[in-house]
Amino acid sequence: MPSAFLFDLDGTLVDSRADLATGVNLTRVDLGLPPLDPAQVAGFVGDGVRKLLTRSLPECPGRLEEALELNRGHYGRHLLDATRLYPGAGAALEAVRAKGFRLAVVTNKPREFTLPILEGLGILDLFTAVVAGGDCPSLKPDPEPLLLALERCACGPEGSWIAGDHHTDLEAGRRAGLKRCLCRYGFGTPGAEAWDLAVADPGELASFASAL
Ligand SMILES: O=C(O)COP(=O)(O)O
Numbered sequence: 001m002p003s004a005f006l007f008d009l010d011g012t013l014v015d016s017r018a019d020l021a022t023g024v025n026l027t028r029v030d031l032g033l034p035p036l037d038p039a040q041v042a043g044f045v046g047d048g049v050r051k052l053l054t055r056s057l058p059e060c061p062g063r064l065e066e067a068l069e070l071n072r073g074h075y076g077r078h079l080l081d082a083t084r085l086y087p088g089a090g091a092a093l094e095a096v097r098a099k100g101f102r103l104a105v106v107t108n109k110p111r112e113f114t115l116p117i118l119e120g121l122g123i124l125d126l127f128t129a130v131v132a133g134g135d136c137p138s139l140k141p142d143p144e145p146l147l148l149a150l151e152r153c154a155c156g157p158e159g160s161w162i163a164g165d166h167h168t169d170l171e172a173g174r175r176a177g178l179k180r181c182l183c184r185y186g187f188g189t190p191g192a193e194a195w196d197l198a199v200a201d202p203g204e205l206a207s208f209a210s211a212l
């Protein structure tokens with residue numbers, strides 16, 4: 001059975017911090033609140049858009065549904081203002097693919113934001129599967145989205161990997177029976193989860209894949 005290489009999106013393939021903060025801060029302004037430091041918003045990312053907004057709007061916990069709708073419009077209009085592939089990420093994807101892995105994205109970011117970003121950055125066609133937030137009842141760290149990606153790739157967990165920047169990627173990978181690569185250059189929090197490989201930049205991942 002072929003193996004798959006699953007990639008997280010935010011903090012692993014793309015640096016999306018500035019645009020995520022733009023969406024959050026335009027939402028805050030609509031709700032009569034001052035903007036937050038983009039670095040603080042980055043620390044709230046990785047557990048899906050509901051958690052992002054819950055953490056970003058502690059002043060008005062009762063207005064989450066309204067905030068989600070506002071952010072949907074704002075972030076949707078700023079998906080690619082500043083969001084770029086990390087340097088070397090495209091080459092890393094090619095290096096992994098050249099070793100015969102099927103590629104997939106598994107992100108907690110909603111699909112309506114995920115697909116235009118992958119398409120706009122010219123990498124959508126590289127992936128056999130894209131599993132985004134909302135495609136499964138649960139998000140990472142539940143293993144279910146990873147297992148769905150494996151199924152869509154017609155791959156098993158054996159010999160398969162996930163690369164991600166957040167503890168949720170590592171935990172989901174462990175629970176799905178995958179090898180795990182921690183991307184230290186991202187903006188997630190690795191927490192106490194173990195990993196099989198840690199890389200300081202996508203070039204290290206490309207070198208690792210090429211040597212497999
Ligand atoms: O939480 C999000 O919206 C996205 O995060 P991820 O791409 O790192 O899973």
Ligand SMILES: [Mg+2]
Pocket residue numbers: 008009010011012046164165166186188
């Ligand atoms: Mg991430």
